[in-house]
Amino acid sequence: MSSQPSPPPIHSPTPSAILRSLLQADLTVQLRTGRALLLTFFPPVAVLYGLSAGKRRAQLGGPVVDVALALTLGIALIAILGYTASVARDREMGVFQRLRVTPAPTWTIMVSRLAVQIVSMLAMSVVVLVAAAIIVNVTLDPAAYLRTLLAVIFSSAVFLGVGQALVGLIKSSDTVNAVGRLSFLPLVALGLFAHSAIFGTTFETISRWSPGGAVATLLAGAMQPATWSGDTWLAFLESIVYAVVFAGIGIRWFQWSAH
Amino acid sequence: MRAYQARASCKVRSSVAVSGQSAERGLALQVEGLRVSYGPKLAVDGVSIDINEGEIFGLLGPNGAGKTSTLSAIEGLVKPDAGSIRIGDVDARANPSAAKARMGVQLQSTSFQANLTVREIVRLYAGLYGVPVTRAGIDDQLANVHLGEEASKRFSQLSGGQQKRVSLLIATIQSPPLVLLDEPTAGLDPQARRQLWDRIERLRDIGRSILLTTHSMEEAQAVCHRVAIIDNGKLITVDTPAGLIEKHKADPRVLKVAHGQVTLEDVFIGLTGSDLRD
Numbered sequence: 001m002s003s004q005p006s007p008p009p010i011h012s013p014t015p016s017a018i019l020r021s022l023l024q025a026d027l028t029v030q031l032r033t034g035r036a037l038l039l040t041f042f043p044p045v046a047v048l049y050g051l052s053a054g055k056r057r058a059q060l061g062g063p064v065v066d067v068a069l070a071l072t073l074g075i076a077l078i079a080i081l082g083y084t085a086s087v088a089r090d091r092e093m094g095v096f097q098r099l100r101v102t103p104a105p106t107w108t109i110m111v112s113r114l115a116v117q118i119v120s121m122l123a124m125s126v127v128v129l130v131a132a133a134i135i136v137n138v139t140l141d142p143a144a145y146l147r148t149l150l151a152v153i154f155s156s157a158v159f160l161g162v163g164q165a166l167v168g169l170i171k172s173s174d175t176v177n178a179v180g181r182l183s184f185l186p187l188v189a190l191g192l193f194a195h196s197a198i199f200g201t202t203f204e205t206i207s208r209w210s211p212g213g214a215v216a217t218l219l220a221g222a223m224q225p226a227t228w229s230g231d232t233w234l235a236f237l238e239s240i241v242y243a244v245v246f247a248g249i250g251i252r253w254f255q256w257s258a259h
Numbered sequence: 260m261r262a263y264q265a266r267a268s269c270k271v272r273s274s275v276a277v278s279g280q281s282a283e284r285g286l287a288l289q290v291e292g293l294r295v296s297y298g299p300k301l302a303v304d305g306v307s308i309d310i311n312e313g314e315i316f317g318l319l320g321p322n323g324a325g326k327t328s329t330l331s332a333i334e335g336l337v338k339p340d341a342g343s344i345r346i347g348d349v350d351a352r353a354n355p356s357a358a359k360a361r362m363g364v365q366l367q368s369t370s371f372q373a374n375l376t377v378r379e380i381v382r383l384y385a386g387l388y389g390v391p392v393t394r395a396g397i398d399d400q401l402a403n404v405h406l407g408e409e410a411s412k413r414f415s416q417l418s419g420g421q422q423k424r425v426s427l428l429i430a431t432i433q434s435p436p437l438v439l440l441d442e443p444t445a446g447l448d449p450q451a452r453r454q455l456w457d458r459i460e461r462l463r464d465i466g467r468s469i470l471l472t473t474h475s476m477e478e479a480q481a482v483c484h485r486v487a488i489i490d491n492g493k494l495i496t497v498d499t500p501a502g503l504i505e506k507h508k509a510d511p512r513v514l515k516v517a518h519g520q521v522t523l524e525d526v527f528i529g530l531t532g533s534d535l536r537d
Binding site for chain 1: 371373
């Protein structure tokens with residue numbers, strides 16, 4: 001055997017240094033993923049434009065609700081389609097297992113992934129709010145913009161929780177993608193009618209209680225504090241419950257390996 | 260056959276002890292009474308292994324014998340039902356993060372983030388081990404493993420041999436005292452395999468301890484100081500490759516499968532049986 005001296009002592013890196021490295025890598029991956037960028041910016045702005053041009057615009061709740069709905073769609077797309085796809089794919093490829101044999105605590109691996117998604121959501125929100133000023137003439141005071149961005153961060157917990165539940169309950173990346181698309185209708189599209197009696201009040205109530213409806217109501221309330229009401233508080237509480245339940249399911253049953 | 264098999268002055272402390280000679284050097288890895296199960300299936304059943312500093316230790320076994328499960332428990336990927344694992348003087352079960360900092364790992368099938376370049380992958384893993392690196396430093400390290408021109412390529416664009424070299428580079432990026440290699444040469448052509456053996460030997464030459472799993476008897480004989488054969492989750496025997504042949508050459512099960520002079524493969528098949536595994 002070798003007569004070489006022992007290797008130098010090894011020091012465990014700090015969690016903050018680990019998190020910095022993971023964030024840098026995950027952000028690079030996010031920026032290089034064309035589909036993620038497309039999902040981030042294009043659909044919400046397209047929906048905002050479509051809603052503003054529609055004849056039934058007023059029936060959906062007016063310009064501020066249009067912006068809230070576009071933001072809701074953007075948050076949900078990033079979380080339910082983008083986040084789940086990247087986690088399911090990397091799990092299937094063994095990326096997480098490779099990271100888990102390093103000194104990185106597992107929470108840093110997931111926090112980094114989630115943080116990058118939230119940054120994407122904030123970037124999307126800025127683009128949508130700028131588009132809102134141009135397309136539907138919705139401008140807010142600085143405090144309202146700040147409240148809206150904080151509400152976006154809060155709302156992200158709802159749909160990231162949904163995404164986490166999907167990857168927690170389903171192992172196969174193909175199935176995660178398919179179920180993600182299918183779940184979009186009850187979870188998000190239903191929320192489009194949270195402020196519209198276009199299909200009757202019963203449907204409006206159901207819509208308000210959906211995750212998409214709760215988030216849209218909350219975002220609309222953050223943009224227009226004067227309209228903040230009991231319904232907005234209810235949406236706030238609904239969002240907390242949805243986030244806790246879905247994230248709880250996703251964390252409880254999540255497995256780092258697909259095999 | 261390379262010359263290492265004669266180096267037998269290693270302390271063996273396994274469930275199948277061979278010699279009781281005490282090692283002068285410290286232990287890089289000490290596993291005792293390891294048990295791992297997946298539901299009702301017992302994958303590792305009371306495995307004990309000691310690996311000395313600067314030793315290359317091979318774990319041989321048929322598919323499903325418990326090799327990867329043993330490694331996974333040491334790496335912290337699966338939680339053992341029982342047993343102790345020490346990496347140097349660190350209790351891996353009590354302090355997994357410190358233990359992981361002291362070992363480098365090459366998994367059986369390694370994949371890195373698809374959209375990162377090789378240079379970015381090296382930077383990421385250097386950061387995870389707290390190793391300060393510069394771009395020039397990374398490029399030097401890549402050049403040392405003949406990957407200088409591939410620094411800007413993505414991992415999926417590399418050949419199998421190049422991917423293995425990246426994996427081995429990352430497994431040793433923090434100069435760990437212990438390196439775990441799970442079938443490091445599986446799927447490689449003979450040239451790439453020989454190159455990887457050379458790299459493994461260079462690690463040994465600078466004092467690293469290595470635990471590797473392999474299906475290749477040639478590999479076990481070429482690079483390992485000692486070899487353990489594992490089957491059905493239990494260690495069957497441990498010795499130097501030459502010592503295993505000597506010890507089991509008269510075993511009727513081995514003689515039954517031998518064609519002429521007894522080889523390590525005869526010993527392996529004789530002890531583990533000829534039935535096909537998973």
